[in-house]
Amino acid sequence: MKSSILAIFVGAIALCGQAVQKPDQTIWSGKSGGLTIAWTTADITATQGGNSVFSAHDWAQTGLNHFVSVSRTAATPSPPDCNYTRTLKIVAVVRAMVSFEDATEITCRKEAHPGGMTRLITLDLSSREPIVESGPDAIGQVDAKRPGKAVLLTRLFPADDVFKALSATAPIQSAVRASGSEPRTLAALIQAVGDATGEGDNCYIIPTDLLAHFAFDRVEGGRVVIRLGLPGDGPCRMKLTSFDTSFAIPSGIASALEAASAGKEGFLAKEGARIAAGRVTTIRLRSGASAK
Numbered sequence: 001m002k003s004s005i006l007a008i009f010v011g012a013i014a015l016c017g018q019a020v021q022k023p024d025q026t027i028w029s030g031k032s033g034g035l036t037i038a039w040t041t042a043d044i045t046a047t048q049g050g051n052s053v054f055s056a057h058d059w060a061q062t063g064l065n066h067f068v069s070v071s072r073t074a075a076t077p078s079p080p081d082c083n084y085t086r087t088l089k090i091v092a093v094v095r096a097m098v099s100f101e102d103a104t105e106i107t108c109r110k111e112a113h114p115g116g117m118t119r120l121i122t123l124d125l126s127s128r129e130p131i132v133e134s135g136p137d138a139i140g141q142v143d144a145k146r147p148g149k150a151v152l153l154t155r156l157f158p159a160d161d162v163f164k165a166l167s168a169t170a171p172i173q174s175a176v177r178a179s180g181s182e183p184r185t186l187a188a189l190i191q192a193v194g195d196a197t198g199e200g201d202n203c204y205i206i207p208t209d210l211l212a213h214f215a216f217d218r219v220e221g222g223r224v225v226i227r228l229g230l231p232g233d234g235p236c237r238m239k240l241t242s243f244d245t246s247f248a249i250p251s252g253i254a255s256a257l258e259a260a261s262a263g264k265e266g267f268l269a270k271e272g273a274r275i276a277a278g279r280v281t282t283i284r285l286r287s288g289a290s291a292k
Contacts, residue, residue: 028275032266033096035125044088044281046125054125060086060283063104066133066140068287081288082108088281092216093266095256096126097151099215103238104139118240120215120229122151142212152211157247159186165245171230175206197233204230204241217244217269219261224249
């Protein structure tokens with residue numbers, strides 16, 4: 001009798017342990033821009049004609065590889081002993097362009113504080129270009145000359161319009177004033193405000209790859225509203241400060257925006273929030289001794 005009770009007790013514990021392991025959940029799947037996109041709590045994938053063209057897991061691995069590369073030095077050639085986590089949420093899908101809220105957090109042994117960043121970024125999943133993380137920063141950034149799959153604002157809108165839109169926003173105006181410069185072109189503006197930090201309670205940093213830090217938000221008054229994202233700075237590194245700006249809708253994406261706004265193909269931010277219902281894709285990777 002005692003052995004039967006013990007067996008039941010052990011079995012119950014085993015079942016409780018299994019319940020902790022949540023199964024992979026499908027958040028959304030659909031077709032847009034000739035792609036079949038599947039968003040789950042474990043990965044985000046896109047296929048075209050039966051062939052894989054994108055995987056969020058591969059994107060995370062690219063990010064980890066970049067982190068390992070810039071972390072190695074002549075004095076410390078071994079990969080750092082770290083846990084690397086990417087948390088992704090789809091904000092909008094417009095044709096084959098997918099806007100993400102993308103959070104990277106890195107926790108390493110022998111380091112007092114984790115590193116991290118949350119950004120908005122839009123990728124063209126149909127592009128045959130690679131996903132590129134560049135620069136000396138451990139988390140990586142988008143190279144404006146070689147953006148890969150990353151979509152820049154200047155790909156969608158004329159540079160003069162982007163210059164005017166950014167110049168009219170409060171964070172950029174504040175950074176320009178602090179720089180003491182008077183930029184007259186978009187390139188000069190980005191150079192003047194890149195790496196500027198917010199004042200007072202505004203705990204953000206303006207990234208040097210600002211043109212890639214955006215997501216499609218909504219269509220309003222015949223214009224497309226774009227949400228720009230500024231990553232957190234210092235102790236609020238995982239915070240995301242966002243603000244809106246709008247543009248005249250380019251003819252090249254007018255039908256795609258209309259379809260996404262109506263939910264016929266893809267979706268925009270309000271519907272994306274409803275679909276996600278608080279769920280995200282979480283990808284955990286390791287480097288160095290942690291990977292063993």
